[in-house]
Amino acid sequence: MDNKINLTIDGQVYTANPGQTVLQVARENGIYIPSLCYHPRTGKAGKCRACLVEVEGIRGLKESCALEIKENMVVNTRTERVMEVRKMIVELHLANGEHNCIACEKNGHCELQDMAYHCGIERPHFPVEHITAELDTSSEGIIRDSNKCIQCGRCIRACNHNVMHEVLDFGWRSGDMKVICDDDKPMGESSCVQCGECVQVCPVGALTFKNAKGVAQFKELKKTKVICTYCGVGCSIDMYTKDNKYVYSMATEDNWEQLPNKGMLCVKGRFGFDFLNREDRLNTPLIRKNGELVEASWDEALDLVASKFSEIKEKHGAGSLGFFTSARVSNEENYAVMRFARGVIGTNNIDHCARL
Amino acid sequence: MQEADKGNVILVIGTNTTWNHPVFGGMIKKAVKEKGIKLIVADPRDIGLAKLADIHLTQNPGSDTALLMGMQHIIIKNNWHNKEFIAERTEGWDEYVKSLEFYTPEKVSELCGISVEDLNATAKLYSTAGRGAIYYAMGITQHSHGVDNVMACACLQMILGNYGVPGTGVNPLRGQNNVQGACDMGGLPNVFTAYQPVINEDARKKFADAWGVKYEFLDDKVGQTVTTMVEHAGDSIKCLYIVGENPMMSDPNQNHARHQFEKLDFIVVQDIFLTETAQIADVVLPAAAFAEKYGTFTNTERRVQYSFQALNPPVGAKYDHEIVAEIAKRMGCKDFPSTVEDLYEEMRKLTPSYAGISYERIMNKEGLRWPCPTEDHPGTPILHGAKFSRGLGLLKAITYRPPVEYANNEYPLTLTTGRLLQHYHTGSMTRRSKVLHGIVPSGYVEINTVDAAKLKIKNGETVKVSSLRGNINITAKVTEKIKKGVVFIPFHFAETAANILTNDAYDPVAKIPEYKVCAVKIEKI
Numbered sequence: 046m047d048n049k050i051n052l053t054i055d056g057q058v059y060t061a062n063p064g065q066t067v068l069q070v071a072r073e074n075g076i077y078i079p080s081l082c083y084h085p086r087t088g089k090a091g092k093c094r095a096c097l098v099e100v101e102g103i104r105g106l107k108e109s110c111a112l113e114i115k116e117n118m119v120v121n122t123r124t125e126r127v128m129e130v131r132k133m134i135v136e137l138h139l140a141n142g143e144h145n146c147i148a149c150e151k152n153g154h155c156e157l158q159d160m161a162y163h164c165g166i167e168r169p170h171f172p173v174e175h176i177t178a179e180l181d182t183s184s185e186g187i188i189r190d191s192n193k194c195i196q197c198g199r200c201i202r203a204c205n206h207n208v209m210h211e212v213l214d215f216g217w218r219s220g221d222m223k224v225i226c227d228d229d230k231p232m233g234e235s236s237c238v239q240c241g242e243c244v245q246v247c248p249v250g251a252l253t254f255k256n257a258k259g260v261a262q263f264k265e266l267k268k269t270k271v272i273c274t275y276c277g278v279g280c281s282i283d284m285y286t287k288d289n290k291y292v293y294s295m296a297t298e299d300n301w302e303q304l305p306n307k308g309m310l311c312v313k314g315r316f317g318f319d320f321l322n323r324e325d326r327l328n329t330p331l332i333r334k335n336g337e338l339v340e341a342s343w344d345e346a347l348d349l350v351a352s353k354f355s356e357i358k359e360k361h362g363a364g365s366l367g368f369f370t371s372a373r374v375s376n377e378e379n380y381a382v383m384r385f386a387r388g389v390i391g392t393n394n395i396d397h398c399a400r401l
Numbered sequence: 402m403q404e405a406d407k408g409n410v411i412l413v414i415g416t417n418t419t420w421n422h423p424v425f426g427g428m429i430k431k432a433v434k435e436k437g438i439k440l441i442v443a444d445p446r447d448i449g450l451a452k453l454a455d456i457h458l459t460q461n462p463g464s465d466t467a468l469l470m471g472m473q474h475i476i477i478k479n480n481w482h483n484k485e486f487i488a489e490r491t492e493g494w495d496e497y498v499k500s501l502e503f504y505t506p507e508k509v510s511e512l513c514g515i516s517v518e519d520l521n522a523t524a525k526l527y528s529t530a531g532r533g534a535i536y537y538a539m540g541i542t543q544h545s546h547g548v549d550n551v552m553a554c555a556c557l558q559m560i561l562g563n564y565g566v567p568g569t570g571v572n573p574l575r576g577q578n579n580v581q582g583a584c585d586m587g588g589l590p591n592v593f594t595a596y597q598p599v600i601n602e603d604a605r606k607k608f609a610d611a612w613g614v615k616y617e618f619l620d621d622k623v624g625q626t627v628t629t630m631v632e633h634a635g636d637s638i639k640c641l642y643i644v645g646e647n648p649m650m651s652d653p654n655q656n657h658a659r660h661q662f663e664k665l666d667f668i669v670v671q672d673i674f675l676t677e678t679a680q681i682a683d684v685v686l687p688a689a690a691f692a693e694k695y696g697t698f699t700n701t702e703r704r705v706q707y708s709f710q711a712l713n714p715p716v717g718a719k720y721d722h723e724i725v726a727e728i729a730k731r732m733g734c735k736d737f738p739s740t741v742e743d744l745y746e747e748m749r750k751l752t753p754s755y756a757g758i759s760y761e762r763i764m765n766k767e768g769l770r771w772p773c774p775t776e777d778h779p780g781t782p783i784l785h786g787a788k789f790s791r792g793l794g795l796l797k798a799i800t801y802r803p804p805v806e807y808a809n810n811e812y813p814l815t816l817t818t819g820r821l822l823q824h825y826h827t828g829s830m831t832r833r834s835k836v837l838h839g840i841v842p843s844g845y846v847e848i849n850t851v852d853a854a855k856l857k858i859k860n861g862e863t864v865k866v867s868s869l870r871g872n873i874n875i876t877a878k879v880t881e882k883i884k885k886g887v888v889f890i891p892f893h894f895a896e897t898a899a900n901i902l903t904n905d906a907y908d909p910v911a912k913i914p915e916y917k918v919c920a921v922k923i924e925k926i
Binding site: 331332365375 | 402403421422424425427428430431434435574575576577578579580581582583584585586587588589590591593594599608609612614618619620622623624625626627628630637638639640641642643644645646648651652666667669672673674675679680682683684685686687688690691692693694696697698699700701702704705706707708709711712713715716717718719720721722724725726727728729731732734737738741744745747748765767768822823825829830831833834835836837839911912913914916
């Protein structure tokens with residue numbers, strides 16, 4: 046491609062596509078630039094100033110999330126001036142909230158914590174205010190901790206422009222400013238549908254999943270890509286599990302544009318899989334004996350099914366057997382049931398719940 | 402779905418999209434709010450999308466055919482139809498136009514319970530705004546005349562030339578994550594995979610060869626549907642093998658369905674919980690759930706996606722395909738494919754539309770949309786591009802048929818059923834989810850404020866709802882968000898089961914029951 050752009054970041058030359066921002070190119074190449082308000086899913090916001098960089102020939106520091114790359118641009122991400130500003134930003138956040146990481150759900154997965162670590166801030170420089178606001182635990186799925194909110198606005202943009210639920214906004218003024226639901230209702234009493242989009246973009250521990258609380262630290266979780274089992278949209282989900290138990294769901298975090306769901310989920314896809322962990326899952330075959338369903342071995346159950354199928358087919362013909370396959374199971378399994386009905390039993394009496 | 406913001410106007414009919422396909426509902430909202438796409442919502446309830454709609458029509462349940470044909474009557478009278486498309490791509494025009502005479506605005510207004518002005522405005526907006534797409538779900542199909550409704554949608558799109566380009570078409574929204582796949586895989590009484598008819602000799606030969614059975618072994622007649630198998634239980638049907646379904650809850654006229662199941666000699670249920678249906682089975686086989694296995698699922702837009710295994714199944718449960726292969730083996734079929742890969746590869750060889758979709762092409766990616774005949778084919782986002790599958794599109798005259806049962810003196814209200822945002826189908830999964838159960842723990846009946854006042858029913862009061870087929874006691878939710886004379890009950894809740902009330906009359910062709918309309922009465926207790 047001819048229309049590539051060459052630029053230098055921290056002394057190294059990179060080739061990138063026109064229209065990209067400095068932040069995007071840096072991240073694609075593994076260069077750490079923090080951003081507390083910019084998120085690939087909510088776009089640039091120009092609020093946090095965490096992503097400032099120095100560009101040769103430009104006075105002052107520039108926000109890399111909004112700075113489009115140019116041919117032969119020379120960018121420095123770790124100069125003394127840049128590091129001073131980053132430190133100051135972290136210091137101010139630490140002074141204005143309760144960012145105690147020890148038992149925070151976001152520990153090890155928090156963008157403010159990452160930034161403090163990179164700046165080498167072990168103890169806050171400014172005195173820390175202690176005005177503890179109550180947690181909002183009114184919602185079934187989401188906990189809101191305004192003490193940890195850094196007012197980056199990501200959740201508000203995501204709620205209003207990605208999933209279009211229009212619940213979150215900034216309310217009140219100046220020092221009292223905070224993120225509110227509707228006209229400042231507790232989340233559980235608001236029009237929030239608990240899709241969890243806000244939790245997905247929150248850089249800190251201000252918005253977390255209630256069902257994951259205390260269950261697993263981020264480093265203990267395993268991530269697997271599954272397709273949602275509910276409606277026909279077929280959302281792609283990053284399912285987080287620990288010790289063979291479902292913990293929570295995120296949506297295609299590596300690729301926000303991935304179809305079909307473009308990083309969005311609904312309340313069912315976000316919270317609806319804990320049925321997998323239930324104690325009342327069937328774990329042994331059952332056979333009806335004297336009117337009661339009683340536990341049986343697999344061999345006993347399968348032998349009985351095979352012999353009854355053969356007997357009924359023998360007595361009444363293949364057409365006396367019927368098969369309900371399922372919109373819940375995979376293509377491969379549907380094919381297996383179909384092949385069995387037609388190729389082993391010899392009947393076309395096969396259908397599924399599309400009509401119901 | 403990805404084409405929702407590519408047209409100019411969207412008609413949403415018979416789908417409460419923000420509850421039943423929530424992520425897609427959000428995409429429609431975005432298209433309307435940020436791209437300025439016009440929206441028409443036709444639904445007797447004040448559904449989430451109605452708030453954004455340019456026009457919200459609250460037609461009577463069961464009157465959709467009249468509404469869709471009435472729109473066409475007005476469109477043609479005003480010369481808003483696409484003459485070129487009709488001439489080149491369709492047949493049956495002259496007779497079709499004659500058949501529309503019945504659907505005068507006055508007649509349709511009376512049948513639908515909407516004003517002539519609204520009907521005119523709808524016809525005008527939909528036909529003159531540019532490219533139009535129809536999105537529908539079970540609100541169109543679950544009627545004794547569901548096929549007519551679908552045909553009416555198809556014809557409306559044909560007379561406007563709304564096919565083959567982004568932002569057009571008739572777009573059914575599939576209600577379950579692999580309904581499309583189950584159909585594609587031949588989980589239907591009339592076809593093998595990829596809709597190859599069982600009555601076709603060549604198709605039977607092809608499958609018999611692949612499966613190593615004699616050609617004569619394969620059944621050459623179309624089989625029975627779910628609905629007719631239940632109807633013929635005890636007569637022609639003696640045994641049912643039910644995989645991952647809960648018809649005891651999801652079938653209409655539940656008391657009758659239970660009676661029918663009791664007539665069977667042998668019922669096998671393969672599921673993850675002891676569902677209402679498993680409780681009446683002779684053998685229950687414990688299966689693995691969706692995240693406990695890997696394989697492919699096909700979404701409503703024909704997108705074949707690969708799902709990885711996140712968890713191990715409970716100790717003691719088996720994979721569905723493993724169970725089927727075990728039974729096959731015990732019945733003398735020694736070479737039944739026993740792995741997911743073997744099943745998929747065999748299926749691909751027999752299924753032209755999936756032939757190009759290898760696991761490798763879709764793993765960790767966004768999947769491919771069939772038809773995809775070869776491994777270098779990019780997949781097909783839009784069907785019916787240059788040509789309909791039958792050649793010319795048929796404009797078919799439709800005679801209006803009312804619902805089988807409608808409000809009368811004894812049962813003066815019309816019941817319609819559906820899903821909630823937080824729950825799914827018979828609730829066997831979602832009612833076991835802490836958060837979802839926490840938000841909506843039990844069922845309710847939505848009733849209009851005026852109707853409730855007449856019956857002296859207060860919000861939150863337990864009432865008795867009866868139809869000709871049974872009755873339930875259920876909490877009343879008094880609301881202005883439902884049309885007067887109409888009541889709504891979600892069907893997820895066994896203790897207040899909507900399907901005790903629903904009518905098991907079904908469409909003669911599609912055999913889909915009339916879940917969306919029946920007559921009920923509500924009494925204080």
